[in-house]
Amino acid sequence: MGIVFFLTVFLSATLPVPSVFAHDIIKLDCVVQREFEIEGVPSKFCADRLHEAWISKACSRLKKNPCAAMKLLQDAGARVVELRSPELSGGRNPGSVLCAKLGGVVMMARYAGGSQQSFCQGIDGSSVSCNALANHYFSNK
Numbered sequence: 001m002g003i004v005f006f007l008t009v010f011l012s013a014t015l016p017v018p019s020v021f022a023h024d025i026i027k028l029d030c031v032v033q034r035e036f037e038i039e040g041v042p043s044k045f046c047a048d049r050l051h052e053a054w055i056s057k058a059c060s061r062l063k064k065n066p067c068a069a070m071k072l073l074q075d076a077g078a079r080v081v082e083l084r085s086p087e088l089s090g091g092r093n094p095g096s097v098l099c100a101k102l103g104g105v106v107m108m109a110r111y112a113g114g115s116q117q118s119f120c121q122g123i124d125g126s127s128v129s130c131n132a133l134a135n136h137y138f139s140n141k
Contacts, residue, residue, distance in 0.1 A: 033057060036109035038119065043109070043127070053132030054119070068122020072102050077136035093118060095130025098137055106130065 030046035034054070037043070044057040051073055059067040066074065075081070081101040088094055096106045099120035107119045107127065118130040 030057070034111060036111045036117070036119070038107050038109045038121075038127070045127070051132065052135065054117070054129040055132075056126040056128070059126040067126040068104075068124040069120070069126035069128040072099070072104050072120055072122050073128050073132060073136055075102050076133040077140050079137060079140060083137065093130060093134075094137070095120070095132070095134035098133045099130055102133070 031049045032047040033044060034047070035042050035044050036054075045054045046057045047053075048055045051070075053073060055069050055073075056067070059069050076098050081098065083094060083097060083101075087097050096118055099106050099118075102120070104120035104122055107121050109117050109119050111117070119127040120130050120133055121127045
């Protein structure tokens with residue numbers, strides 16, 4: 001709960017919009033960087049203000065060919081799949097259900113203090129937080 005509040009505060013801060021570079025590449029608007037441990041492997045993530053998500057730090061946003069994590073986030077926002085009530089029964093995490101339906105793999109990550117968060121890993125190994133998938137899905141009703 002603490003990290004969600006922390007992330008929300010940082011993501012809502014007024015920061016400059018990322019600059020556009022050659023070849024339609026836009027850098028992640030990395031408000032905060034954090035290292036999560038996924039299956040024992042340290043992985044670097046950015047709290048991206050523009051998408052309000054933890055996204056793999058190595059994941060640049062290519063307008064013509066986005067990394068898998070960005071594609072998952074876009075597909076969740078575009079509602080290319082539908083969540084049905086029975087799929088969410090029993091307290092299932094909507095972001096994890098979305099991840100599986102979009103073709104990603106749910107991974108559990110740990111960060112300092114032992115807290116856990118679920119991530120959706122795409123086919124190229126890039127990841128986005130499952131919470132961000134759910135937020136994008138439900139904000140585009």
